[in-house]
Amino acid sequence: MASDARAELTVATSGPNETATGARCAGAWTLPAASDLDRTLAAVRWPTAGEFVVDGAGIVALDTAGAWLLHRTLRTLCARGCAARIDGLRPEFASLLNLLAAREIPLAAPVPPAPGLLARVGRRAWGTIAGTGGYLAFVGESALALLRALRHPRTLRWRPILHNIQTAGVEALPITGLLSFLMGVVIAYQGADQLQRFGANIFVVDLVALAMLRELSPLLTAIIIAGRSGSAYTAQIGTMKVTEEIDALRTIGVGAQELLVLPKVVALVIVMPLLTVYTDITGILGGMVMARTKLDVGFDAFVDRLDEAIQLSSYWTGLAKAPVFAMIVALVGCYRGFQVTGSAESVGAQTTMSVVQAIFLVIVTDALFSIVFLWLDL
């Protein structure tokens, strides 16, 4: 259908600044020319009455874009009260024009209106409120499912739990270990200068051990797991939602909560404290290495001092946070997955939200823990 003939539109007028009395089209009225033709058509002063004939005999190629321009022009003219028609078209082009005329095509394609500022703010606020309510409902449903499972422990699905322990726990060992080791190195390094000034080199043990055990190790682990596993939970459940697998589960009579949420929550609650103990150890190892190279505190001296520096309560307060963080990460990850609607973009958006909200809640909870521990004098 392609043709090299340039598209032309010649408009006959009875004089300058007069309205058009007729038009002649020639050349290839196709997509590449549509932009120019559209501009030319817009510049013409069209009549509002009488007969108007378009001569289409010169058209050598016509596609839907060109046909649309002709059709739109004729229809606009007819709507303004002209008796407009096109003559001399080749039969195949005429049939294309008839094809368009047979369909109901809006003259001006509707542009979806952009919502105003107030509407956007309102929608956002409502979304947040509904999100909070939905989240609470989800936590409630999960708790009920957990209670049911605890009453009949056999219904708990151990295979997915073990699988999740493998993927979220065992496979996370290298990255969590490496990062907390580096964290130990950094804390010892940062403190070294200050401690050396007072000749208090040995107190690097207190610094590293307390910071790691009480705060950093559980927090770091939770943040890594939120990024690693929480996001995976959202993406998995979200994709299952898009492909209607969640609906299929419901029809088969298997609760999505039992099959998808509980194993993840249980697995993380088991795995997170273990990971925290592990990162406690690797973090202190990092501090030990730094203490020896920078502060001349040997491994023996470090371990000796460790015994005095930390009380058992420091260890337990850090460890107590881990299962709570685990629940936050797992529940937020799963909840966000269920919030996915239809599109691939929505999976991405919910995954982002899952990680951001999980980390946010983990840090807020950590602050609450600090206050509570202060009250309890731990």
Place this chain on the structure above:
Amino acid sequence: MTAMAQPATKTPVVDVRGVATRFGDAIVHESVDLAVHPGEVFALVGGSGSGKSTLLREIILLQRPAAGSIRVFGQEVVGMGDDAALPLRRRWGVMFERGALFSALTVAENVGMVLTEHTDLPPRLIREVAAVKIALTGLPADAGPKYPSELSGGMRKRASLARALALDPELLFLDEPTAGLDPLSATGIDELVRSLRDGLGLTIMMVTHDLDLMWRAADRVAVLGHGNIVGVGTMAELSRSDDPLVRQYFHGPRGRAALEQAWNRR
């Protein structure tokens, strides 16, 4: 009617010769030969797993055959790079079996996106042309601002067809255009295929299972079986074929019902 099935004197639009495909040890195509002529509606049929869709994917450069030659618009496409393929890709449109609409965009944006990428039309004209394509496929005008997830299966297929038509292609590939549709929507697709061919002068190659669609819309049909083309011709010719596989296909209970219906229409 602009163009009916042309005699084979013109260069075929799609020319497949000796194409062989293997997935590991499984042989999908042994040696497939077929030619689609300008202006015809060509249907490729065959049982599940006979490699119809694979052959289609090889023609549209999504997959590479193990051996053989595929010419589209006279150009060899086997082993063609993406840059060289771009001008060809603009000349054909593909409707995928499950629609493959971009889920983050509305129907109108799905169609408009192709125009924005490949033409310099102003946004207003792009919206209008997109609305034309949407109307051409028989969708109501209010389908434009909807997202694919809000549409029914049949509407999604039509929307996918609208996107395939966006650049006014000369060649249209349809993968299972009626699969999963109710009979009424499927009949709508038959008529749509014919009206597109007649109105826009398209060459259409479709992969289908639907015997009614073949009787109503296809000029020629090729049957794929055992890794080869076992029969090719008009539906009337094929229904007289002696090949056991073709007979099995066209004289099964469904084939016979479609045949009777086709006779009754005459």
